[in-house]
Amino acid sequence: DAKTTQPPSMDCAEGRAANLPCNHSTISGNEYVYWYRQIHSQGPQYIIHGLKNNETNEMASLIITEDRKSSTLILPHATLRDTAVYYCIVRPRGSSNTGKLIFGQGTTLQVKP
Amino acid sequence: DAGVIQSPRHEVTEMGQEVTLRCKPISGHDYLFWYRQTMMRGLELLIYFNNNVPIDDSGMPEDRFSAKMPNASFSTLKIQPSEPRDSAVYFCASSLGRQETQYFGPGTRLLVL
Numbered sequence: 001d002a003k004t005t006q007p008p009s010m011d012c013a014e015g016r017a018a019n020l021p022c023n024h025s026t027i028s029g030n031e032y033v034y035w036y037r038q039i040h041s042q043g044p045q046y047i048i049h050g051l052k053n054n055e056t057n058e059m060a061s062l063i064i065t066e067d068r069k070s071s072t073l074i075l076p077h078a079t080l081r082d083t084a085v086y087y088c089i090v091r092p093r094g095s096s097n098t099g100k101l102i103f104g105q106g107t108t109l110q111v112k113p
Numbered sequence: 114d115a116g117v118i119q120s121p122r123h124e125v126t127e128m129g130q131e132v133t134l135r136c137k138p139i140s141g142h143d144y145l146f147w148y149r150q151t152m153m154r155g156l157e158l159l160i161y162f163n164n165n166v167p168i169d170d171s172g173m174p175e176d177r178f179s180a181k182m183p184n185a186s187f188s189t190l191k192i193q194p195s196e197p198r199d200s201a202v203y204f205c206a207s208s209l210g211r212q213e214t215q216y217f218g219p220g221t222r223l224l225v226l
Contacts, residue, residue, distance in 0.1 A: 043117075043154070043204050043217030091212075098169065099211040100143060103156035 004088045006107045012082075014113050018075040022088030024070040032091045033064060034101075035073045037084040044087065044103070047073065051093075078111045085109075114138075117218035119205050125224045131193040134221045137186055138207030146206040147180055147190050148213060155205070162188065163211065195225045 005023040012018040024033065036050040048055055048062045050071070055062045061074040075082055087106040092098075118137040126132055138145045146161040160170040163184040173180070177196070182188040192199055202222050206215040 019121070041219050041220075043206070046214045046216065093212055099146070099161055099163075099208075100158050100169070101146075101215060102155075102158075105155060113135075 004090055004104055006086070006104065009110070011020050011112055012049045012075075013103045014111055015077055015079060018078040018082065018106065018109055018111070020073040020075075020086050020088075020107050020109065021070065023070045023075070024088070024090050027068050027090055028092070029068075030093050032060065032093055033068075033071050034089040034091055035060070035062065036087045036089065036101075036103075037082075038087070038106070039081075039084040040082075047086075049091075064104050080111050080113065081109045083109060117205055117207055117216055119203075119218040119221050121221060122219065123222045123224075123226065126195055127226050128196055129194045130221060130225075131141070132195045132199075132225070133189065133220045134190040134203050134205075134223070136188045136190070136205030136218060137203070138188070139209075139216055142207035142209050142216075143185075144208045144211055144215075145182060145188050146208075146212075147188070148204040148206065148217075150204065150220070151201045159190070192223075195223075197225045199223065200225050 033051050035047040036044040038044045050062045064071045078103050085106040085108050087103050120135045147159040150156045159172045160180045162182045180190045202220045204217050204220045206217045208215045
């Protein structure tokens with residue numbers, strides 16, 4: 001599975017957009033980009049995933065560059081409850097998908113009032 | 114839906130004792146995963162099941178760890194005998210399909226003294 005690189009920490013002002021970058025320069029054509037987050041003392045929570053097109057759901061937007069070597073998770077209006085560790089994960093699709101989620105160190109997002 | 118249910122939420126035990134962690138996956142999900150989270154190693158997959166059958170146990174640290182899934186709605190992770198280095202948060206997750214989104218439980222925080 002492709003390796004991902006994320007900044008260890010970021011701050012964001014409450015109400016502003018939080019933009020969390022992820023580098024996955026070795027991603028292959030059959031690998032998805034997934035985002036999970038983990039709020040303190042809770043289990044990881046699925047946010048969004050995409051292959052090559054930008055995706056949006058009720059929680060966030062995912063922007064994947066044209067060459068797919070990096071992506072950005074956007075929380076449009078961050079709240080204090082969005083303070084968490086955000087994990088960017090690359091997962092293969094099809095028969096190559098073993099089911100395993102490989103979590104890196106993630107980005108600790110601190111939303112400040 | 115109640116989500117993935119884990120019990121107990123906290124467990125404190127003494128070295129050498131047997132510990133049993135329990136998980137009820139989301140109804141209808143056919144994959145169940147056990148993860149462990151520590152400060153040193155982050156989140157790592159221990160074992161996963163498909164239709165109650167263990168598929169990949171390569172992440173199980175040693176023979177002291179065992180996992181079972183007697184039916185579609187219940188799984189256990191047992192540690193016997195427990196050691197202080199087993200102290201961690203243990204998460205259970207389930208999904209509908211190997212490639213699909215995994216939903217995590219709240220975790221069991223284990224402390225072995």
